[in-house]
Amino acid sequence: MAGLMLQGTGSDVGKSVLVAGLCRAAANRGLRVLPFKPQNMSNNAAVTPEGGEIGRAQALQALAARAPLHVDMNPVLLKPQADRTSQLIVHGQVRGTLGAANFREARRPLLGEVLASYRRLEARCDLVIVEGAGSPAEINLRAGDIANMGFAREAHVPVVLAGDIDRGGVIAAVVGTRAVIDREDAAMIKGFLINKFRGEPALFTDGYEAIERLSGWRGFGVLPWVPEVAQLPSEDAVVLERGLGARPGKLLVACPILPRIANFDDLDPLRQEPGAEVAMIPPGSPIPSSAALIVLPGSKATIADLAFLRAQGWDIDVLAHHRRGGAVLGICGGYQMLGRTIADPLGIEGPPSEVAGLGLLDVTTVLGNRKALAQVEGSALGGRFTGYEMHMGVTQGPDTARAFARLDIGRDDGATSRDGLVLGTYCHGLLAKPPFRGALLERIGSASDGVDHDARVDTALDALAAAMEEHLDIDGLLALAGIGA
Incomplete structure (x- = not known):
């Protein structure tokens, strides 16, 4: 039963896209692969064939895996309604409303349902690729966690940490994560990868080696900026157009x-x-x-x-x-x-x-x-x-x-x-x-x-997977997950 979890040094470091790319790379290698996100928070949702809701990121990842959508791919979905309340979706159906005051207590009982979904997916495929939420470095949210280390430790799934170099400070982000999480959580992390690199790769060699030395984790590579990713749907933020007037002819x-x-x-x-x-x-x-x-x-x-x-x-x-x-x-x-x-x-x-x-x-x-x-x-x-x-x-x-x-x-x-x-x-x-x-x-x-926009997205997923095969140690990641050569 092979599984691998991608967590991030923060929100919007590209976890959803990286999981989609890994799903497509694995599928292109002939593996039966399925995506999984224990808990998602997004107002962007998709409808499964059986009439349930999951996050649209998991719908994209299912497309990348060439698999039909299923509610088990995202068993807990929180849809923000106001600053302090969210609609709670469990296994695709509305189960009520969560407020900020009862969020921590209310999510603890959901871990059993999350694990049940994961085990069902495991039984249907060769490999499950799991996406974390936010960052494990948010240690104020660790108690009762079902989205990151709380899930990883219960499911015994190895973790790779993704850092976003485009936003700056990636060395501190990765090494700092190692510094703030507890020893047992850190033991679940088996390596890191760097996302969204622009420029000359040789200029980051020293930084990459410094992360390996200071964190004690091995690196799985540096993924450059992939232009085709812009054609994939965004889950967490609206990308604002810089100009408000149409260009000539548009x-x-x-x-x-x-x-x-x-x-x-x-x-x-x-x-x-x-x-x-x-x-x-x-x-x-x-x-x-x-x-x-x-x-x-x-x-x-x-x-x-x-x-x-x-x-x-x-x-x-x-x-x-x-x-x-x-x-x-x-x-x-x-x-x-x-x-x-x-x-x-x-x-x-x-x-x-x-x-x-x-x-x-x-x-x-x-x-x-x-x-x-x-x-x-x-x-x-x-x-x-x-x-x-x-x-x-x-x-x-x-x-x-x-x-x-x-x-x-x-x-x-x-x-x-x-x-x-x-x-x-x-x-x-x-x-x-x-x-x-x-x-x-x-x-x-x-x-x-x-x-056809769906065909355009599919082509972009192939381009992403090809870039990941070229620049990341996919063999190493699959081996870490439990997939042999």
Whole structure:
């Protein structure tokens, strides 16, 4: 039963991408490999075939492993709703809400379920590659940990520590981790690797050797910056565009960054289009009047994010854009915001309330306890798409008679305004396939390159795996995991 865990010196050091690359490298060697993350915290989630939720990073890793998605790949998922509360997803289903005050105590009983998921995956494959969360150096969170060393020690999985040299201070980050964690945890770490290196490798030779000497761990290599990684979905942070105006010959697609923005990788396929430019609008900046399309994205806290949108003055920008004849697309929570009202009678997102929406669609939404989770296929704007639904709430009203999409399962989805300029849908991921993406771009005066985004991601994974084979000791990593030559 072979397993290997990648932990990091901090958040966003590239653990998710490294695990994906290792999964693809192992799969390319003919191994049956599966990804695993004991506990994830992200509002970017994917829907499995059986109707459960896992983090989108694990969905990417499953794609890299050429394996179907399964809830065991991410048994515990925390979806932040506010600064101090998160929705708790266990084995793909909502189990309640965790607050900062009870987080440590509430996660301890979950370790048994995490280990059960891991053992089931072990039984199905040759190798499980595990991703840690945050950093084991966060020793204030060590008690009751199920995401890093708490899991590694219970499951007896060897650990390799990843450091990000691009952010600077990588020598101190790796050696400092060794200094602050306890002796038993340090014994689980069998080596390190360095990620995101730019420049001349010879200049880091002394630093690499210093890490080996000061930490006592062996190095598994230095991975250079891999440009193709930019084509992979990001889990933890929205990459802001530096310019807010479209370059000549490109149409601008603008998306405001909401505090609880969810599944923002919906827009990734548009980022790759040569005729379009996606601008993620940060707080404090207006939505550019030059935008051809405004996308209101998914949200984990629709009512709170709608209030934030108004506080930024973005509601004025959206309404002015519509008056000028501009197109608006709302996805999931963004769709709910476009309606007349959003009601939360059960207090799903906070105190029971009802708020006015933007009024661009003649629909109303009532939030409820039932969460819709399903993979879907259908047609919209005359183009085919595949995607997934993930939402709490029922939306009804006259504009749903002009449905946005017709799903293959025989029901309609979403709504279209009377003037045809405002579209709302509960379907995530629908821009990946060229037919629908091309139809949407044609509607706003552009054209698609016709490339399947999923195929583009798959090609990027192969490029990542090839770079890792070239620059890292993959044989050594597999041997550490228990895979012989």
